[in-house]
Amino acid sequence: ETGVTQTPRHLVMGMTNKKSLKCEQHLGHNAMYWYKQSAKKPLELMFVYSLEERVENNSVPSRFSPECPNSSHLFLHLHTLQPEDSALYLCASSIRGDGELFFGEGSRLTVL
Amino acid sequence: QKEVEQNSGPLSVPEGAIASLNCTYSDRGSQSFFWYRQYSGKSPELIMFIYSNGDKEDGRFTAQLNKASQYVSLLIRDSQPSDSATYLCAVYGSSNTGKLIFGQGTTLQVKP
Numbered sequence: 001e002t003g004v005t006q007t008p009r010h011l012v013m014g015m016t017n018k019k020s021l022k023c024e025q026h027l028g029h030n031a032m033y034w035y036k037q038s039a040k041k042p043l044e045l046m047f048v049y050s051l052e053e054r055v056e057n058n059s060v061p062s063r064f065s066p067e068c069p070n071s072s073h074l075f076l077h078l079h080t081l082q083p084e085d086s087a088l089y090l091c092a093s094s095i096r097g098d099g100e101l102f103f104g105e106g107s108r109l110t111v112l
Numbered sequence: 113q114k115e116v117e118q119n120s121g122p123l124s125v126p127e128g129a130i131a132s133l134n135c136t137y138s139d140r141g142s143q144s145f146f147w148y149r150q151y152s153g154k155s156p157e158l159i160m161f162i163y164s165n166g167d168k169e170d171g172r173f174t175a176q177l178n179k180a181s182q183y184v185s186l187l188i189r190d191s192q193p194s195d196s197a198t199y200l201c202a203v204y205g206s207s208n209t210g211k212l213i214f215g216q217g218t219t220l221q222v223k224p
Contacts, residue, residue, distance in 0.1 A: 040120075040216070041216065042116070042200075042213075042214045042215055042216045042217070043156070043200065043202075043214040045211060045212065045213075048211075056211060058211075090155055090156075098144065098204055098212075099144050099145075099146045099161065099202055099203075099204040099212045100146070100158055100161060101148075101156075101158065101212065102158075103155040103156050103157065104155060105154070105155050106155050
């Protein structure tokens with residue numbers, strides 16, 4: 001596989017469920033990101049990891065919990081989400097930790 | 113004031129025309145500027161970046177930057193229906209927190 005791969009592509013969960021989104025990059029990049037994309041709103045940066053260390057936590061509610069076990073993998077653990085958390089969650093990576101991002105195809109999350 | 117501002121459109125141009133997409137930003141210390149293209153149902157992909165004042169050309173695309181006016185634009189010459197997409201302006205801030213700020217995006221429609 002090449003590029004940035006996200007699974008699952010679609011997820012429906014209830015407010016009491018616990019689920020995880022997975023991202024894997026095969027580009028040898030040093031930085032990985034989670035972004036949230038909601039309708040009619042700009043892309044919102046959630047978390048940044050550089051060399052497996054979290055360098056940005058953009059005031060994200062604690063019901064979202066990131067994990068970066070190594071430079072190729074990034075997870076977003078979800079628990080007790082709200083309907084307003086329904087959105088497209090995009091993972092991205094970059095080689096230098098700057099603005100040249102490579103995005104995965106996204107995980108479309110629906111919270112019932 | 114929004115950090116990165118774009119007219120959401122839609123901007124409609126006939127095939128073969130020049131499409132002009134504009135973006136303003138609020139952080140005067142911003143260093144680098146990016147244009148991403150996002151087709152409907154797909155993830156964003158980087159198409160241009162610019163760091164210095166002036167013009168940067170890549171094929172049919174020209175990025176223009178004016179730091180004094182805090183303004184960046186993207187020109188698409190000889191627009192094609194395949195250019196129909198949402199174009200996201202993104203600005204890398206003056207701090208070192210890895211924060212790439214996106215605008216809301218401008219939807220471009222190129223009509224045959």
